Amino acid sequence: MLYDVSRAMTLFLSIWSQVSLAAPHFLGSPADETVARAAWDAAEACTGRPGRALREIELRYRTIPGGYLGVAHTTDEGQLFRIDLNTDPERHREVLVHEVAHAWVSEGPIALVEGAAELLGDCMVARTPGLATLQFDDGRLLTGLQDLRQWALPGTHHTESLGTIRTDAYIGAARLMRTASLVLPPGALWPSDGLSWEGFEAQLKEAGPGGAKILEALEGGAAAQREALADRDLDGVPALAEALLHTSDQAFDSDGDGWWDGAILGTPPDSVAIPMDGSPVCSGWVPGQGTSVHVYSGGNLRGQDPPRVIARPGSSEPGWRPTHRTGRSWGTTVSLAPTGASILLQLEGSALNTTGAPWARVLGDHLSPDPGCHTTPQATLWAHDRGLVPLIKPLSAQVGEGIKRATERFGPATTRVAIALGGDHSTVEGHIVWLSTEEVRRAVATDKLTELAYLAVSLHHLWSRGERDWRAGEALARSLALEPRASAPEPSPP
Numbered sequence: 001m002l003y004d005v006s007r008a009m010t011l012f013l014s015i016w017s018q019v020s021l022a023a024p025h026f027l028g029s030p031a032d033e034t035v036a037r038a039a040w041d042a043a044e045a046c047t048g049r050p051g052r053a054l055r056e057i058e059l060r061y062r063t064i065p066g067g068y069l070g071v072a073h074t075t076d077e078g079q080l081f082r083i084d085l086n087t088d089p090e091r092h093r094e095v096l097v098h099e100v101a102h103a104w105v106s107e108g109p110i111a112l113v114e115g116a117a118e119l120l121g122d123c124m125v126a127r128t129p130g131l132a133t134l135q136f137d138d139g140r141l142l143t144g145l146q147d148l149r150q151w152a153l154p155g156t157h158h159t160e161s162l163g164t165i166r167t168d169a170y171i172g173a174a175r176l177m178r179t180a181s182l183v184l185p186p187g188a189l190w191p192s193d194g195l196s197w198e199g200f201e202a203q204l205k206e207a208g209p210g211g212a213k214i215l216e217a218l219e220g221g222a223a224a225q226r227e228a229l230a231d232r233d234l235d236g237v238p239a240l241a242e243a244l245l246h247t248s249d250q251a252f253d254s255d256g257d258g259w260w261d262g263a264i265l266g267t268p269p270d271s272v273a274i275p276m277d278g279s280p281v282c283s284g285w286v287p288g289q290g291t292s293v294h295v296y297s298g299g300n301l302r303g304q305d306p307p308r309v310i311a312r313p314g315s316s317e318p319g320w321r322p323t324h325r326t327g328r329s330w331g332t333t334v335s336l337a338p339t340g341a342s343i344l345l346q347l348e349g350s351a352l353n354t355t356g357a358p359w360a361r362v363l364g365d366h367l368s369p370d371p372g373c374h375t376t377p378q379a380t381l382w383a384h385d386r387g388l389v390p391l392i393k394p395l396s397a398q399v400g401e402g403i404k405r406a407t408e409r410f411g412p413a414t415t416r417v418a419i420a421l422g423g424d425h426s427t428v429e430g431h432i433v434w435l436s437t438e439e440v441r442r443a444v445a446t447d448k449l450t451e452l453a454y455l456a457v458s459l460h461h462l463w464s465r466g467e468r469d470w471r472a473g474e475a476l477a478r479s480l481a482l483e484p485r486a487s488a489p490e491p492s493p494p
């Protein structure tokens with residue numbers, strides 16, 4: 001995260017006559033002007049006051065010394081008059097949000113200025129759907145973080161302060177402000193006259209036990225700050241914030257409801273959390289007749305545009321490959337949903353270099369609630385063969401028990417479990433366990449549904465570790481069915 005704010009030391013007097021209270025004009029590419037203007041409006045709404053800028057703000061595309069992605073140039077009075085951009089056009093949105101925020105936040109120590117600009121950037125994005133991604137944070141451990149209170153002013157960077165140290169300082173400052181915002185009143189971190197360390201610490205002192213904890217970490221220096229601001233579970237919530245929120249800093253989803261701990265932004269109704277491992281989840285809908293569905297995705301992925309989430313028909317065969325097109329608005333896809341087949345949602349592409357996670361929802365005609373698909377945080381089951389819909393719920397419970405047993409004995413699987421019921425062959429393909437109609441019917445007839453569930457869990461377990469051996473899966477399933485020895489009741493003494 002390489003942004004900067006730079007104070008112009010000399011300005012011609014003629015510039016002063018341009019000072020204006022109305023929203024400024026941005027002069028750049030049409031796309032960037034639109035984003036900058038929307039960012040301006042959002043910042044005004046977030047802070048409740050006008051930003052400080054000259055009447056015109058130039059967007060300049062140039063290579064910036066020091067490798068910064070953007071620089072906000074402000075006058076001695078803190079008025080924004082130019083934004084330099086030094087990154088791919090795809091990242092302009094995120095950088096523009098940050099630099100526009102400097103029209104509200106530019107006075108004070110750099111850690112507080114940059115941290116507050118990032119926090120304001122988050123607010124701007126949260127209240128303006130489609131504006132940009134949240135400010136970048138890939139979850140790094142901040143091993144290069146120095147004491148944030150000692151962060152030097154821009155322009156005085158020594159070689160050792162570039163690279164990791166500087167990036168960690170930006171991310172560390174942002175995480176500090178995200179944490180402090182949990183205990184301080186709204187707006188406390190971007191006061192109109194700027195924030196000083198004394199002012200910040202005084203506010204924390206007044207903010208009860210939470211404020212005291214933050215103050216303690218801050219005063220503990222670099223080591224304490226690294227520890228407090230780590231985000232090892234990659235949910236976008238720093239360790240100290242997790243302590244304040246009573247969530248675990250070792251679990252992406254502390255309460256096990258499928259939603260990650262950092263899912264703090266408003267999500268639309270009917271949206272579902274999309275697993276980052278690419279496994280499918282139920283959308284909750286089934287079309288009464290063939291229709292085209294739009295998938296809208298969002299989330300609080302930091303530094304990542306809305307992910308591509310795609311609809312997968314529950315009737316798709318094991319060798320299915322996605323066919324869809326990009327929707328008209330940002331972060332949407334469109335695809336055909338066949339009659340009577342569950343609509344599943346999954347992330348397209350590989351793991352993302354970010355904290356947070358995506359959500360998605362589907363919109364389309366002829367959709368009704370789907371009884372043929374069931375999602376738990378650990379597993380998704382659906383009826384490929386709609387005749388097997390009544391078995392989804394009972395089998396899901398057995399699968400949950402199987403996963404519990406497998407996890408106790410072998411540790412957690414690397415991905416969630418996905419099980420499709422129906423089709424001609426039982427197989428495992430693309431991390432989905434397919435149980436044929438015949439095999440499922442046989443298990444029902446012989447009262448062996450539990451064994452079938454354990455088989456699916458075992459196959460998933462082996463396949464996710466690269467062991468493609470059906471017989472080993474059957475053997476593993478038999479061992480899961482045995483009661484663990486430790487829990488067997490001891491014979492009571494006579």
Ligand SMILES: [Ca+2]
Nearest residue numbers: 231233235237
């Ligand atoms: Ca965390």
Ligand SMILES: [Ca+2]
Nearest residue numbers: 253255257259
């Ligand atoms: Ca949760």
Ligand SMILES: [Zn+2]
Nearest residue numbers: 003004005117
């Ligand atoms: Zn900045």
